[in-house]
Amino acid sequence: MIRAIVGDLTKVEGVEYICNAANGIGPMDGGVAAAIRRAGGRVIEEEAIRICQAQDPQPGDL
Template sequence: MKLVIGDITKAEADVIVNAANGIGPMGGGVALAIKKAGGKVIEDEAIRVCSQLDPRPGDVYVTTAGGLKAKYIFHAVTMKRPAEPSSVEIVRKCLQSLLEKAREMKVKSMVLPALATGVGGVPKKDVARVYKEVLGDVKDIDITVMDVSGEFIKYLEEELKKAP
């Protein structure tokens, strides 16, 4: 797992992960940044996919990546409706769903933000612990965690230094 301080919308990978709601609009945080950088086409597709699949918190759905340097956007549903609180359990299920979907689609590289730590309200320290538990031993997918402020990266570095 690589840790990078930077803008996820500038990342190059098979997949860029979006912290999503289960109805599709991309109105804040990482989702808004992805929509602005990649184009409204991503949001339009997300709304269409959500209306068909009705994803629940913990699920992952896929759209194209618009103008971003990725093949796909994997939308990790951290909340059903925009700005609802999330939880550590939902983040864990999202990470497991992301790995399943990546393996199913033969994805080699994936860039993730700090899921549910914005409007979802889950403490970054708790999310960092779950990232280590779920993603720490993944060898078959090149995983990069990106955070624009660097705060989440600091917590994740602390977690990764601890014994398993």
């Protein structure tokens, strides 16, 4: 189910994961990505960078 809400998406109960298609290199510098990093800590950003380096996502990839 998809639904729209207003508020801090990092504090929504019952959410299994958050997907943010901000960039394909990993750093989480602004916007939604920065909110996710602030909520989850540096480890979230480090994992994003590691995955992006390993998978090399490109625009249009699914």
